[in-house]
Amino acid sequence: MQEQIIAMISEIKEDAELASRLNEHSDIMEDGGLDSLQLITFVLNVEERFGIEIDFEQFDFDLMESVTTFCNYISELQKTAPV
Numbered sequence: 633m634q635e636q637i638i639a640m641i642s643e644i645k646e647d648a649e650l651a652s653r654l655n656e657h658s659d660i661m662e663d664g665g666l667d668s669l670q671l672i673t674f675v676l677n678v679e680e681r682f683g684i685e686i687d688f689e690q691f692d693f694d695l696m697e698s699v700t701t702f703c704n705y706i707s708e709l710q711k712t713a714p715v
Contacts (some may be wrong), residue, residue: 660696
């Protein structure tokens with residue numbers, strides 16, 4: 633999942649080399665360099681790819697402090713997502 637998240641960030645940034653600079657410890661916002669519009673695109677892509685729904689009103693941006701933290705959050709959402 634971490635590789636998929638990193639690839640999605642790189643794709644949104646249109647920077648193929650970004651994927652090689654990011655790892656499981658990378659901060660999605662700071663290291664990934666997502667602006668607000670790119671963040672929305674990223675979240676929508678994550679929702680579609682992993683079959684989850686992220687509530688933006690209750691979303692804690694601390695969950696984006698690392699790729700691992702965000703992946704753990706996605707995994708938890710997948711456990712409760714409707715089938």
